[in-house]
Amino acid sequence: MRLFTIITRQLSRNRLYIFINLMGLSVAIAIGLLVYSFVVKEVQTDEFHRNGENIYRILGKEKSDDTYSSEHCGLLAPSVLRQISGIEDFVRIWPQSMEIKTEGMADFNAVETCFHADSAFFSVFTFPLVHGVFSQNLPFRWAVISERAAQKYFKDTDPVGQNVYVRSDMWFPKPIPYQVVAVMRNIPAWSTLQTDIVLDYRYTEQFTDWNNNFLSLTYVQLSPKNSVQTIEEDIKKFYAVVQPETEYQFKLQSLGSVYYHGENVEYSSDYKAPQGSLFLTRLLVGITLLIFFLSSCNYVMIKVVQSQHNLRMFAIQRCYGADNKSVWIHFLVETTVYFVLSGIIGICLARWLFPAFQEVITPGFHYPFPFSVASVFCFIGILCVFIVFISVSLSYYFLNRLNTGGIKESVDKKVSVFDLRKVLAFVSVAIFSLLFVTATIVNRQIGFLKNKDLGYSVENVLSVSGSNEVIKATLSGNPDILSVTSGSTPLPMEEPSFLKLTCQFDNGLMPEKAEIISGDADYLSTYRIQLLEGKNFDPATDPQNTGVIPLLVNQQFVRKSGLKQAVGTLFRGRTFDDEPFSNFKIIGIVKDFYAHPLYKEIDPLVISYSKGSYSHGFMNNDITTICYMPLKKTEVLQFLHENNLTCYYVYDYARLYGKEEAFMRLINIVAVIAIFIGGLGIFAFSVFFVASRKKEVALRKINGGTEWAIQRQLNRDFVVLTLWACLFSIPLGYYLISSWLEKFACRIELNWYFFILVALCCLTFVCLVVTWQIRKIVTLNPVECLKEL
Incomplete structure (x- = not known):
């Protein structure tokens, strides 16, 4: 209880530093929650299927092609099932945009991406039914709709037993009725198969032949412990018999790899399975850790700035018999209090920013905020790692000074040759300089893509x-x-x-x-x-x-x-x-x-x-x-x-470079956040720096120093620190982003003056942050400054 009282008093006496710490940690936790929600969605994609480890997608290509096709003739799946052992079941999916109408609607005024699928769709995949009964070999054309579609088209009436009518200008110009037999649970966002309406595949089967009409996505469920390579060879041999004029190669792609490893797969239809990016996922995790590290550096820097007061307190406690353990406990409790308060603010901020974050990272595709016991405990565990790391770092720093210099040396005001405060300020400037240069390069490249002369015009x-x-x-x-x-x-x-x-x-x-x-x-x-x-x-x-x-x-x-x-x-x-x-x-x-x-x-x-x-x-x-x-x-x-x-x-620019646009928006947001958090850290350091130089400034003014000369002298330390940080971070930022640039055959040229300009922008930002504080002390009456000291 006494420890909480001491921490509460310290918090009440340093409101500015408390505000800076809470703001930095809150923003970091909010970003961490948003990124965590996205990463959870990514890693859980297609992991919910009971038979997921035995489900494979058939890919094929001609020998001369560079990419695989995901869609094949509809006759392939039932034929190989009869000819090849080891395949338990199959599902063909023909995705098409269809106009939808129910009996209560006057006209076709809605368009949905419908899946024409085999009846095994609900046994191979795990899409549970919540209403109605589905059975195979129904004597009529059946349809299964999601809860979302049921509410959209049937409102509060029971859709089971009613008809939905579909038509397509290209394929089915006349309306075709399908009877709804069941309602399924909405397909989760972490699925590569996304639809609200599943229709009977048998109607399209009558148009299918080996000339590749109605190309379908084909999934097979293999028996456990079967050799994938053997089945691939068997499919190839079978296809060579029915289509001897074409040399075709087949590959079975596991369901779990469809999301992250489908970049070299072509789709003949308008439907394309959601595609993940390991690069983007890893980048998000890295950026989040970088922001956590930046906010943690700010927190540690502010605690080090307050080190003189803390050292005196610990030295006095040691005189009364306190040991090293009390220091460890003090920082552990204090850091936990900060993170709990920041966590509450960060959670509220994350919930508020969640819709906007989705529009940035996955435009046009929304997913629910993952809230489960496992995900909550996992995120809390990550925060606990940071709390322990910060507590241990601070405890080691203070105990080292306390044990090395003794009680007397710790109480005296003395700055060591190795000033940890400047090191942490250097890290803050380096991090936001790193993100600033990468954001600038990405924005220039995306702007270059938008304005590049393609050699033809698609205007009008x-x-x-x-x-x-x-x-x-x-x-x-x-x-x-x-x-x-x-x-x-x-x-x-x-x-x-x-x-x-x-x-x-x-x-x-x-x-x-x-x-x-x-x-x-x-x-x-x-x-x-x-x-x-x-x-x-x-x-x-x-x-x-x-x-x-x-x-x-x-x-x-x-x-x-x-x-x-x-x-x-x-x-x-x-x-x-x-x-x-x-x-x-x-x-x-x-x-x-x-x-x-x-x-x-x-x-x-x-x-x-x-x-x-x-x-x-x-x-x-x-x-x-x-x-x-x-x-x-x-x-x-x-x-x-x-x-x-x-x-x-x-020319659909968003379709061609949508991932690059999302990457640019992400980098921009992260750069702004890093500049904000880094600016808070530099501001906190400048407040301490100015307060510690009051006596020096007063004496310089008394001895005839001008305000401009004194301000220039004090700014010099920050200018040197910023230039060293830029010298380290700007080449590093270029190196990290160069791998992204290299995938473009047409890319911007980065000349030496570009990096000079970036360094000047970073220098200007730091000078704007610190000059305000330096200006305040330079304009004070020197006599009043000396009286305060």
């Missing part, structure tokens, strides 16, 4: 599904549409997979294959791609009649091929090794443009002429792209809707 451009002369004629008849083109979009997805054209010239093969896309005579004008030399496609020319396919090539193609006069060159080429060579002719050279996200350099590329149903070597050719007049977007969208044309945008 959008695409529609389907590509034929009827669609093109319909669109061309609208006066608000300037041009219409059929062919590949320049940047269609996160990681486009173009066909590769082997080029054979008179002097031999081109050392590097060229990517090939398709376009018609309006392709260049629609995307505003610059033609540098030669001519554009002639709409009157028919390649099938001439036997020579006209090509437009980019500048990189000319460089790699070594052609001195490219326009007019004839050569032979093919996209597959087992097909005959075709004749090509280069009719023009276009300016280089980025057909991949900016993670990759520009490759040699050719644009093959596409006319009507004819196209040689294309990707995503089943689309039509339009360029419309400025300020006519609303009218054009209304026209497309009236003609039942589904539109989408060509």
Whole structure:
């Protein structure tokens, strides 16, 4: 009780230091809670399935491909189940965006991502039912909806036994009824399978054949202790029998690795499983520990600043028989009190900031705050580690001074050669300088990506599904549409997979294959791609009649091929090794443009002429792209809707670089927090520094020193400390962020003056924090200062 009384008195006498400590620790704990909630969600993803360790996703690719496909022909799963031992069950999932309507709704006014799945969906995966009964081999088309969907579409009525109607402009233009047989619990946020409506797969099965209609995600449940490699080989052998013309490789990916190791997996449908990032998770944990360390340094620094008073108190207690144990207990209790008070404030702050944090770290995807006994005790355990670490550090520091110098030396005001306060101030400045330079580099790189000239324009451009002369004629008849083109979009997805054209010239093969896309005579004008030399496609020319396919090539193609006069060159080429060579002719050279996200350099590329149903070597050719007049977007969208044309945008920056944007927002927030906490520490140190130099300042003024000269002299210590901290932290920050920068083929150049500017910004911040305190003492009457001392 007496110890609490002493601590309470100390707290009441040092309100400024208490405020700084509580603010720093509270913000650190709040950030720790937010990051902890995210990390818990990440590590628990797909861990709740009872059979999770035996569930695998089938991935496949052709031998020449670099990435695996996650979707396969619907006939694959039931066929391999009959042919291969070791597979207990399978689930096919065909995810599609569907318009939804119930019997009580007047029209289809809602769109949901529905899963057409096999009936084994609820036995292989653990998605419990809360209402209704589900059984396999039902004689009608069934549907299972989530609690969320039940409330949304049926309100307070019982959905079981009622029908939901679905339709899709592309697949099911006529409404199809499905009878709701059960309601499942909402799928948790920590699942890579996310839907609110599961529909009977059997209806889509009638359209499925080995020509890969209705590509489906395929999961299998293996028998325990079966060899995964053996089953992979068996699937490969079976596929070689049914599709002998294709050399296909298969891989079984465990369910637990889908979330963190799906970066090299392609999806044919619009649905893409949630993708985690080990880099981001580790970064968050590291940043949180760094912020905890920064706030802990502030706390230790303030306690060291108050060391003279504490040393006297401990020295007096030792005179009355106190031992080292009393010092340990004192700091343990005091630190615990600070962390408990900060924890209460931090919890309230975390709950308040939780929605905003979700928008930053996982925009558009929300997850509940994980509150369980295990998670609470785990977080408390982490805090206890910091409490013990800080208590031990402070106790060691004070006991070392007390035991080394003795009681008399401890009571005397004397600054040791090794000033721990300056070391901790150096650490604070170094940490926020480190985060400041990394945040600056990340912001510059993201800004560079946004403003980079791609070599084509997507302003007032959008695409529609389907590509034929009827669609093109319909669109061309609208006066608000300037041009219409059929062919590949320049940047269609996160990681486009173009066909590769082997080029054979008179002097031999081109050392590097060229990517090939398709376009018609309006392709260049629609995307505003610059033609540098030669001519554009002639709409009157028919390649099938001439036997020579006209090509437009980019500048990189000319460089790699070594052609001195490219326009007019004839050569032979093919996209597959087992097909005959075709004749090509280069009719023009276009300016280089980025057909991949900016993670990759520009490759040699050719644009093959596409006319009507004819196209040689294309990707995503089943689309039509339009360029419309400025300020006519609303009218054009209304026209497309009236003609039942589904539109989408060509260049979706958020989709391509969404993770980088989240990373930038995260770094910015962390940098602001680090600057705030570090600023509090520097402010606390400057308060002590100024108070300890009052006598010096008074004597300097009495001896004729000017206010400017004295202020410059006192600022010099902080300037030197900041410059040393920047000299250490700025190169370290560049080294740490360089691995992130290296994944971009197009990245910013960092010159020496950039780092000088960053150091000046850090120096300006520190000077602004400390100059205020120094100015207060410099303007005081020296006589009054000496009287106080």
